[in-house]
Amino acid sequence: MNVDAAKSLLPDGLRDLLPPEAEHEAWAVAALVGRFRQEGYQRVDPPLVEFEDGLLAGPGAGTAPHTFRLMDPVSQRMMGLRADITVQVARIAVSRLTRQPRPLRLCYAGPTLRVRGTQLRPERQVTQAGCEIIGSRSAAADAEAIALAANALDTIGVPDLSVDIALPTLAPRLVDGLGLAAADRVAARDALDRRDAAAVRALGGEAARLLGAILDASGRAGPALAALQAIDGLPDDGRAEIARLADVLPRLAEAAPGLAVTVDAVERRGFEYQTGLSFTLFAKGVRGELGRGGRYLAGAENGGAGEPATGFTLYMDSVMRGARAATAEPRCFLPAELAAEAGPRLRAAGWVTLAGLDPVGDARGEARRLKCTHFIDPAVGAGSDPLPVD
Amino acid sequence: MNVDAAKSLLPDGLRDLLPPEAEHEAWAVAALVGRFRQEGYQRVDPPLVEFEDGLLAGPGAGTAPHTFRLMDPVSQRMMGLRADITVQVARIAVSRLTRQPRPLRLCYAGPTLRVRGTQLRPERQVTQAGCEIIGSRSAAADAEAIALAANALDTIGVPDLSVDIALPTLAPRLVDGLGLAAADRVAARDALDRRDAAAVRALGGEAARLLGAILDASGRAGPALAALQAIDGLPDDGRAEIARLADVLPRLAEAAPGLAVTVDAVERRGFEYQTGLSFTLFAKGVRGELGRGGRYLAGAENGGAGEPATGFTLYMDSVMRGARAATAEPRCFLPAELAAEAGPRLRAAGWVTLAGLDPVGDARGEARRLKCTHFIDPAVGAGSDPLPVD
Numbered sequence: 001m002n003v004d005a006a007k008s009l010l011p012d013g014l015r016d017l018l019p020p021e022a023e024h025e026a027w028a029v030a031a032l033v034g035r036f037r038q039e040g041y042q043r044v045d046p047p048l049v050e051f052e053d054g055l056l057a058g059p060g061a062g063t064a065p066h067t068f069r070l071m072d073p074v075s076q077r078m079m080g081l082r083a084d085i086t087v088q089v090a091r092i093a094v095s096r097l098t099r100q101p102r103p104l105r106l107c108y109a110g111p112t113l114r115v116r117g118t119q120l121r122p123e124r125q126v127t128q129a130g131c132e133i134i135g136s137r138s139a140a141a142d143a144e145a146i147a148l149a150a151n152a153l154d155t156i157g158v159p160d161l162s163v164d165i166a167l168p169t170l171a172p173r174l175v176d177g178l179g180l181a182a183a184d185r186v187a188a189r190d191a192l193d194r195r196d197a198a199a200v201r202a203l204g205g206e207a208a209r210l211l212g213a214i215l216d217a218s219g220r221a222g223p224a225l226a227a228l229q230a231i232d233g234l235p236d237d238g239r240a241e242i243a244r245l246a247d248v249l250p251r252l253a254e255a256a257p258g259l260a261v262t263v264d265a266v267e268r269r270g271f272e273y274q275t276g277l278s279f280t281l282f283a284k285g286v287r288g289e290l291g292r293g294g295r296y297l298a299g300a301e302n303g304g305a306g307e308p309a310t311g312f313t314l315y316m317d318s319v320m321r322g323a324r325a326a327t328a329e330p331r332c333f334l335p336a337e338l339a340a341e342a343g344p345r346l347r348a349a350g351w352v353t354l355a356g357l358d359p360v361g362d363a364r365g366e367a368r369r370l371k372c373t374h375f376i377d378p379a380v381g382a383g384s385d386p387l388p389v390d
Numbered sequence: 391m392n393v394d395a396a397k398s399l400l401p402d403g404l405r406d407l408l409p410p411e412a413e414h415e416a417w418a419v420a421a422l423v424g425r426f427r428q429e430g431y432q433r434v435d436p437p438l439v440e441f442e443d444g445l446l447a448g449p450g451a452g453t454a455p456h457t458f459r460l461m462d463p464v465s466q467r468m469m470g471l472r473a474d475i476t477v478q479v480a481r482i483a484v485s486r487l488t489r490q491p492r493p494l495r496l497c498y499a500g501p502t503l504r505v506r507g508t509q510l511r512p513e514r515q516v517t518q519a520g521c522e523i524i525g526s527r528s529a530a531a532d533a534e535a536i537a538l539a540a541n542a543l544d545t546i547g548v549p550d551l552s553v554d555i556a557l558p559t560l561a562p563r564l565v566d567g568l569g570l571a572a573a574d575r576v577a578a579r580d581a582l583d584r585r586d587a588a589a590v591r592a593l594g595g596e597a598a599r600l601l602g603a604i605l606d607a608s609g610r611a612g613p614a615l616a617a618l619q620a621i622d623g624l625p626d627d628g629r630a631e632i633a634r635l636a637d638v639l640p641r642l643a644e645a646a647p648g649l650a651v652t653v654d655a656v657e658r659r660g661f662e663y664q665t666g667l668s669f670t671l672f673a674k675g676v677r678g679e680l681g682r683g684g685r686y687l688a689g690a691e692n693g694g695a696g697e698p699a700t701g702f703t704l705y706m707d708s709v710m711r712g713a714r715a716a717t718a719e720p721r722c723f724l725p726a727e728l729a730a731e732a733g734p735r736l737r738a739a740g741w742v743t744l745a746g747l748d749p750v751g752d753a754r755g756e757a758r759r760l761k762c763t764h765f766i767d768p769a770v771g772a773g774s775d776p777l778p779v780d
Contacts, residue, residue: 009440009441009444009485010437010440010441010444011440011441011462011464011465011467011469012464012465013464014437014439016434016435016436016437016478016482016486017434017435017436018434018482018486018487019432019433019496020432022433022434022435022498023427023432023433025435026423026433026435033416037413037742038737038741038742038743039733039743039744039745040721040742040743040744040745042409042410043407043409043412043413043416044406044407044408044409044412045406045407045412045415045416046407047400047404047406047515048438048501048503048515049401049458049503049515050401050404051399051401054399068439068460070458070460070471072401073505073506074401074402074403074506075401077401081460081471088406091399092406095399096406096408097408101759101761103747105744106409108412110501111438111500111501113438113439115463116464125437136747136748138748140726140745140746140747140748141747144745144747251730254730255730331430336530340641340644343429347428347429351428352427352430353428353429354429354495355429355430355534357526357528357530357531358530369491370491371491
């Protein structure tokens with residue numbers, strides 16, 4: 001088969017993970033979930049498809065344009081192929097696990113699909129791994145989510161981690177509280193989203209002063225917090241958001257001491273369904289964000305108030321660009337005539353064994369052909385130690 | 391939310407795996423794949439969806455009626471949501487890994503979906519885990535596939551395993567070689583599929599004698615093989631199939647000594663795309679088959695001869711009904727005021743820790759409420775040993 005034919009085998013944005021990449025990703029996912037479980041997060045595994053009205057409700061609405069739809073021939077209702085798992089975990093928390101004590105800590109890992117990739121992230125199938133902590137308003141929950149994400153990434157060797165903390169509801173609250181005319185309100189939000197300091201100044205008066213001040217208060221966490229705290233005349237809900245940030249930062253510094261922390265008080269992109277302190281994770285030299293998370297209300301789409309929750313999702317496509325490299329694994333070739341005898345002993349000692357299926361004359365040559373690092377020399381016998389091929 | 395509403399949340403045949411079931415299945419899948427990797431099977435991970443003409447070609451044709459279809463908005467071509475992974479792994483072997491040395495050993499684990507469940511197996515999403523060995527005609531490959539499936543299931547505690555070996559091409563070859571009229575040929579195949587001894591006898595002559603003999607030669611492997619070997623007048627290709635069985639059985643007995651082996655020389659159901667020795671795995675007291683596998687030609691649908699291959703697939707819904715029960719995990723509650731100090735020490739010592747988020751007066755009571763088995767008593771201090779809750 002020629003290269004063009006091979007390339008055309010899969011749709012754009014979908015690919016086969018081959019050896020050793022597939023194992024490397026499986027190792028990383030298992031290590032991340034293992035770290036989540038160490039802090040009491042219990043695994044759940046929702047299905048790949050479910051009714052679209054559940055999958056795309058509330059915080060899931062943001063994934064609606066990215067979600068493949070399927071007709072269910074059994075119920076004759078439309079189903080969606082999940083583009084995100086958080087909304088499924090929240091559904092589980094507020095339905096099947098409603099009687100479990102709060103805070104409820106849940107984790108997950110699994111594939112997600114979306115209709116189209118983007119230029120920055122062409123992959124249409126991405127494995128997501130993450131945690132949700134449901135039923136607590138505490139700043140300790142915010143700090144735990146960020147620290148756990150960072151510490152789990154550290155476990156798999158992702159270097160030089162940083163987190164950018166956003167307060168996506170702060171700017172909209174300030175804008176709404178300023179008593180601006182509708183057109184000015186749109187202009188103010190738009191200026192903040194574009195980080196257009198001149199346009200913010202052009203709003204004039206109290207709007208220019210307050211919004212300019214939060215626009216300026218971005219960067220390293222310490223100075224950014226100090227600048228936010230120094231702003232006079234903030235409404236109560238705005239002050240509460242800054243107090244929350246002040247409560248979270250020292251907890252985070254204690255729980256994830258190596259993590260570089262920045263604050264961006266006006267960032268809202270991707271946080272449209274977040275209800276408070278949110279964050280994005282990066283690693284130096286790794287393209288794309290590794291994950292994101294933040295506050296939301298679990299189950300609010302069912303008509304009630306919802307449960308306060310926070311959590312995070314890691315995107316394994318980006319994460320694997322930063323994870324520690326896979327180490328080549330020693331593999332021992334067993335000539336066919338002694339494979340049955342030598343195999344169990346060597347595997348029990350931790351070896352990966354490849355059994356010869358048919359007799360061959362040159363065990364070392366066959367081992368090399370099969371890309372093994374070691375072989376058992378039949379002249380020495382089934383009980384002998386593996387010899388290096390080279 | 392009432393029970394009816396909760397039940398209606400998911401489509402029929404799709405379900406959430408909750409704690410501790412989700413972790414238990416993840417553990418079992420990881421243990422199975424870990425066992426596959428011990429014998430040199432390297433993991434591949436094909437995408438959940440691909441173009442239907444690739445997914446449903448050759449051996450994939452059997453899954454066509456069960457496969458969800460999706461329109462790819464990028465290519466405007468139809469894609470299928472995989473109902474089986476074997477065909478994907480075969481595709482990888484004969485395209486992307488065509489230059490890798492043979493025999494090529496590959497393994498995989500991942501979810502599959504099908505349009506409808508059956509009465510015996512209502513699940514529409516099933517995780518499959520399996521192995522393929524591509525590029526060998528050797529009887530050692532047949533024996534290795536069966537033994538590895540059984541030994542891997544043994545690793546996770548599935549008791550009293552048995553395998554039923556089928557020779558799905560034997561009876562059709564005999565029927566075709568008998569020189570019967572077209573109508574009699576159909577009648578003969580049909581009689582064998584229904585195991586209708588009277589109808590086989592009614593064929594008369596050589597057909598009745600030969601086909602009656604292979605119909606009788608089913609049951610425990612030793613006697614069944616002897617009965618098959620005792621049949622006179624078999625054509626060469628029929629004798630070759632029985633010789634292959636005779637070659638595989640002692641190898642299998644050596645590699646998987648505890649496995650009960652039966653032979654069913656006429657079984658063809660589910661083996662429509664198999665080209666030789668095939669098998670189905672069962673465990674005493676476990677409803678449904680745990681897995682199946684057998685010989686096929688990888689890539690024959692591309693127009694060439696294809697590569698000789700064998701392998702197996704395990705169905706995790708059935709497998710989990712037989713796997714060792716999950717053991718309850720000790721969990722230690724850490725009161726909020728000492729969680730940051732005590733957590734890293736206890737986790738490094740292997741504990742699962744649950745941090746209190748807000749201060750509570752009664753650490754033991756809070757530990758019990760959170761279903762922890764242990765707690766750290768703040769009166770004793772952050773450096774103290776976990777105390778049992780009860």
